[in-house]
Amino acid sequence: MANRSALLKVVLLGDGGVGKSSLMNRYVSNTFDAHSFHTIGVEFLNKELVVDGKHVTMQIWDTAGQERFRSLRTPFYRGADCCMLTFAVDDPHSFHSLNCWTYEFNRYADVTCPDSFPFVLLGNKVDVERREVSTGEAQAWCAAHGAMPYFETSAKDASNVGTAFAEAARSALRRASASPVLGPPPDVLRLHVPPSQHSIRSSCC
Numbered sequence: 473m474a475n476r477s478a479l480l481k482v483v484l485l486g487d488g489g490v491g492k493s494s495l496m497n498r499y500v501s502n503t504f505d506a507h508s509f510h511t512i513g514v515e516f517l518n519k520e521l522v523v524d525g526k527h528v529t530m531q532i533w534d535t536a537g538q539e540r541f542r543s544l545r546t547p548f549y550r551g552a553d554c555c556m557l558t559f560a561v562d563d564p565h566s567f568h569s570l571n572c573w574t575y576e577f578n579r580y581a582d583v584t585c586p587d588s589f590p591f592v593l594l595g596n597k598v599d600v601e602r603r604e605v606s607t608g609e610a611q612a613w614c615a616a617h618g619a620m621p622y623f624e625t626s627a628k629d630a631s632n633v634g635t636a637f638a639e640a641a642r643s644a645l646r647r648a649s650a651s652p653v654l655g656p657p658p659d660v661l662r663l664h665v666p667p668s669q670h671s672i673r674s675s676c677c
């Protein structure tokens with residue numbers, strides 16, 4: 473348990489251009505690039521922090537939001553302890569895509585109990601003048617999706633970024649601490665398991 477809870481895997485998902493890489497870079501290195509390029513596939517950065525008195529390493533996986541990179545990003549959802557869904561408040565399309573992102577994550581992450589898996593929603597780019605998704609709309613979406621925590625962030629001016637990632641780390645730690653120790657994390661391939669056991673899957677609770 474100690475090893476598992478020390479490393480928390482958090483996955484950032486959302487449409488291309490909503491600011492996932494910018495949020496990760498702001499949080500990990502306190503930098504912002506006004507001309508950042510689209511991510512190809514996935515990238516990750518580690519951040520050491522203390523959550524509820526425990527030292528943890530948060531491994532933040534930044535995924536490519538563009539549809540053409542779908543097959544490159546989905547294999548990296550497995551083993552996640554928290555998913556940070558992201559949209560941009562000046563891009564209603566990215567807000568309407570949230571259901572698709574939730575569906576895609578649940579499908580490929582292969583979590584045992586999808587209903588209790590921790591998600592956090594980020595409404596990014598709150599520094600922009602022309603906002604098109606209101607706080608109320610985002611809060612209503614969260615209320616309809618298991619009272620998901622919601623944060624309005626700006627990777628540009630750094631507002632709320634630390635708070636949002638800290639909440640993701642807290643949710644991830646709670647989940648990792650509550651997970652029964654059934655064996656290695658799902659992304660570890662056990663080559664010595666007899667072939668007959670490969671098809672055994674635990675049922676959803």
Ligand SMILES: Nc1nc2c(ncn2[C@@H]2O[C@H](COP(=O)(O)OP(=O)(O)OP(=O)(O)O)[C@@H](O)[C@H]2O)c(=O)[nH]1
Binds near residue numbers: 488511512536627
């Ligand atoms: N005004 C403003 N611009 C931002 C903010 N966050 C990101 N951007 C800009 O939005 C653009 C896209 O940001 P990225 O971080 O590359 O977006 P992404 O979600 O990682 O995009 P993909 O890699 O294609 O999935 C860049 O030009 C950023 O500078 C923000 O909080 N405010």
